[in-house]
Amino acid sequence: MVNYPNMKKSQPIIHENYNEKHYTTHRGMSLEEDISMSNQYYLANDKAVIYKKPTPVQIVKVDYPKREAAKIVEAYYKTPSTTDYNGIYRGKYVDFEAKETRAMTFPFSNISKHQIDHLARIIKHGGIAFVIIAFTKIGEVYLLDASYMVDEYYHATRQSMTYDTIKSLGHLIPQGYQPRLDYLKVLDMFYFKEGNK
Amino acid sequence: MVNYPNMKKSQPIIHENYNEKHYTTHRGMSLEEDISMSNQYYLANDKAVIYKKPTPVQIVKVDYPKREAAKIVEAYYKTPSTTDYNGIYRGKYVDFEAKETRAMTFPFSNISKHQIDHLARIIKHGGIAFVIIAFTKIGEVYLLDASYMVDEYYHATRQSMTYDTIKSLGHLIPQGYQPRLDYLKVLDMFYFKEGNK
Numbered sequence: 001m002v003n004y005p006n007m008k009k010s011q012p013i014i015h016e017n018y019n020e021k022h023y024t025t026h027r028g029m030s031l032e033e034d035i036s037m038s039n040q041y042y043l044a045n046d047k048a049v050i051y052k053k054p055t056p057v058q059i060v061k062v063d064y065p066k067r068e069a070a071k072i073v074e075a076y077y078k079t080p081s082t083t084d085y086n087g088i089y090r091g092k093y094v095d096f097e098a099k100e101t102r103a104m105t106f107p108f109s110n111i112s113k114h115q116i117d118h119l120a121r122i123i124k125h126g127g128i129a130f131v132i133i134a135f136t137k138i139g140e141v142y143l144l145d146a147s148y149m150v151d152e153y154y155h156a157t158r159q160s161m162t163y164d165t166i167k168s169l170g171h172l173i174p175q176g177y178q179p180r181l182d183y184l185k186v187l188d189m190f191y192f193k194e195g196n197k
Numbered sequence: 198m199v200n201y202p203n204m205k206k207s208q209p210i211i212h213e214n215y216n217e218k219h220y221t222t223h224r225g226m227s228l229e230e231d232i233s234m235s236n237q238y239y240l241a242n243d244k245a246v247i248y249k250k251p252t253p254v255q256i257v258k259v260d261y262p263k264r265e266a267a268k269i270v271e272a273y274y275k276t277p278s279t280t281d282y283n284g285i286y287r288g289k290y291v292d293f294e295a296k297e298t299r300a301m302t303f304p305f306s307n308i309s310k311h312q313i314d315h316l317a318r319i320i321k322h323g324g325i326a327f328v329i330i331a332f333t334k335i336g337e338v339y340l341l342d343a344s345y346m347v348d349e350y351y352h353a354t355r356q357s358m359t360y361d362t363i364k365s366l367g368h369l370i371p372q373g374y375q376p377r378l379d380y381l382k383v384l385d386m387f388y389f390k391e392g393n394k
Contacts, residue, residue, distance in 0.1 A: 049318050051279055056251040057269065072254065072272040082248055086283060091323030093290040121246050126288030 029180075031100045031134040031141070035085070038179035042089075048184060050087030050094060056080050082118045089184060090192060093127035095119065096146075100134045104163040108153055116153045119146035128191055132173065132183060133166055143186045144170035226377075228297045228331045228338070232282070235376035239286075245381060247284030247291060253277050279315045286381060287389060290324035292316065293343070297331045301360040305350055313350045316343035325388055329370065329380060330363055340383045341367035 032052070042048040061074035083097040097119070099110050111131070122129040129146035148169045152161050171186045229249070239245040258271035280294040294316070296307050308328070319326040326343035345366045349358050368383045 043318075046318075046321075049315070049322055049324075054251040054253040054275075055256075057254050057256075057272070059252075059254075069273055072274070073270060075254070075269040075272055076266055077269070078251075080251075088290040088292075088319060088322045088324045091290070093285040093288075093324075095285075118246070121240075121243075122285060124243075125246055125285045127246075127285045127290075 031098055031132070032084075034180040035098055035132065035183075038181045038183065039085075039087075041179040042184060048087060048089040048094070050085060050089065052084050053080075053082070053086070079112060079114070081114045083115055089128075089187060092191075093122070093125075094129075094187070095122045095127055096130045096132060098132040098134070100136050102136050104135065104137065105160040106133050106163075106166060107160040109159070111149070111153075113153075116150055120150045123147055123150070128187065132181075133170070135163060140167075141173045141175065141181055142166050142170040143173050143183050228295055228329070231338075231377040232295055232329065232380075235378045235380065236282075236284075238376040239381060245284060245286040245291070247282060247286065249281050250277075250279070250283070276309065276311070278311045280312055286325070286384060289388075290319070290322075291326075291384070292319045292324055293327045293329060295329040295331070297333050299333050301332065301334065302357040303330050303360075303363060304357040306356070308346075308350075310350075313347055317347045320344055320347070325384065329378075330367070332360060338370045338372065338378055339363050339367040340370050340380050 036052060039048075039050045039052070042050060056078040057072075057075045058078045059072055059075045061072070063071045063073050065071060083095055085098065086093070086095040088094065095118075097111060097115055099106065101107070101110060119129045119131070123146060131144050131146055131149050132141060133144060134141045144166055149161065152165075171190060174182045174185055176182060233249060236245075236247045236249070239247060253275040254269075254272045255275045256269055256272045258269070260268045260270050262268060280292055282295065283290070283292040285291065292315075294308060294312055296303065298304070298307060316326040316328070320343060328341050328343055328346050329338060330341060331338045341363055346358065349362075368387060371379045371382055373379060
C-alpha cells in the first residue's frame with residue numbers, strides 16, 4: 001500500500017531524471033518517484049521507453065564562472081503546456097499525467113486546461129493517453145483513460161471527479177516491488193486486447 | 198536558404214517552448230527556432246503533436262520571496278539522457294535530435310552516446326527515429342534515419358559522417374515560409390509509403 005506524504009506542489013527538489021538519488025526516507029516515496037522507478041525498470045528490461053520530461057524552467061540569468069560550469073542564478077518555474085510523461089510502448093505512443101490527491105475526489109484544479117487539451121489531442125492522433133491518480137489516504141493508484149477526464153472536464157457540472165467514478169471508469173494499478181507501479185500491465189489488459197506480452 | 202549564425206552551445210537564452218518570443222532579428226534564426234515554429238504550425242493545423250522537451254536543469258537552491266513566484270537562484274545545466282524532440286504523427290511515435298554543423302561533416306562529438314542509444318531503443322520499439330542535421334554553411338537541412346547514425350557511430354572507423362554520406366543516405370528537408378522546415382513531408386514520403394495525407 002502506497003503512502004505519499006508529500007503533497008507540496010512547489011517542492012524545491014525536483015526529480016526529473018530516473019537515475020537521481022532519492023531524497024526520501026523509509027516508505028515516504030512520492031508518486032513521481034514510484035513512476036520514475038517503474039520507468040527505469042521498464043527501460044532496463046527493454047519493455048518500454050518512457051521518460052518524465054524535465055521541469056520547464058524560464059532561465060533569466062546565467063553566470064559563467066571561470067573554469068566552472070555555467071551557473072543559472074535566476075530562473076522561474078513555468079507552467080507546462082504538455083503532460084509530464086511520454087514515450088513508446090509496444091510500438092504505440094503513450095502520454096500521461098500523474099497526480100496525487102489526499103481527498104477522495106480528484107479536483108480539476110489539479111490539472112491544467114493545457115494538459116487536458118494536450119491529452120485530447122493525443123487521443124485524436126491515435127496515441128494512448130491517460131491519467132494516473134493516486135489516492136494517498138487509502139494508498140490506491142488508478143489509471144484512467146484520458147477520454148473520461150477530458151469529457152468530465154468539459155461537460156460535467158461538478159469541478160471534480162469522485163473516487164467512485166474513477167474507480168468504476170479506471171483500473172487499479174498493481175503495486176509491487178519491481179516495478180513498483182505496474183501501469184503497463186493495465187495497458188496490456190485494456191489497451192492491447194490480445195493479452196500480455 | 199537557411200543561415201544559422203549562432204553556433205554557441207551554451208547560449209544563455211533558452212527557447213524550449215513553442216510560444217515564446219523570438220530573440221533574433223532579420224533572418225538570423227536558429228535551427229531550433231525553425232523546428233519550433235514548424236512544430237507550432239503542425240500543432241495549429243492538427244497535423245502532429247511534437248514538442249521540444251524542456252532543457253534539463255539541476256535545481257539546487259530556490260528562494261521563496263513573499264507574495265512572489267518561487268525564484269530559482271542556483272541551478273546547472275544537465276546532460277540530456279534522451280533526444281530533444283518527440284511526439285506523435287499519423288499515429289506513430291516520433292523521436293529525433295536536431296543539430297547544426299558549420300563544417301561539411303557531422304562530428305559524432307556533436308551527439309552524446311546516451312542520445313545514440315536512446316535513438317537505437319526507439320527504433321527497436323517500433324518508433325520513427327531520426328536526426329535533423331543543418332549544414333549552416335550551405336543552408337541545407339537533412340533528415341537522416343537514426344539507424345544510419347547508430348550504425349556509423351558504433352561501427353565506422355572515422356569519428357564523423359561526411360556531407361556526402363548524409364546527403365546520399367538522408368533526405369533534404371523542404372524549406373518554406375510555413376512550415377519553415379517541412380520535415381513531416383519527408384516522413385510522408387519515406388516512412389509512410391502510401392503517400393501524403
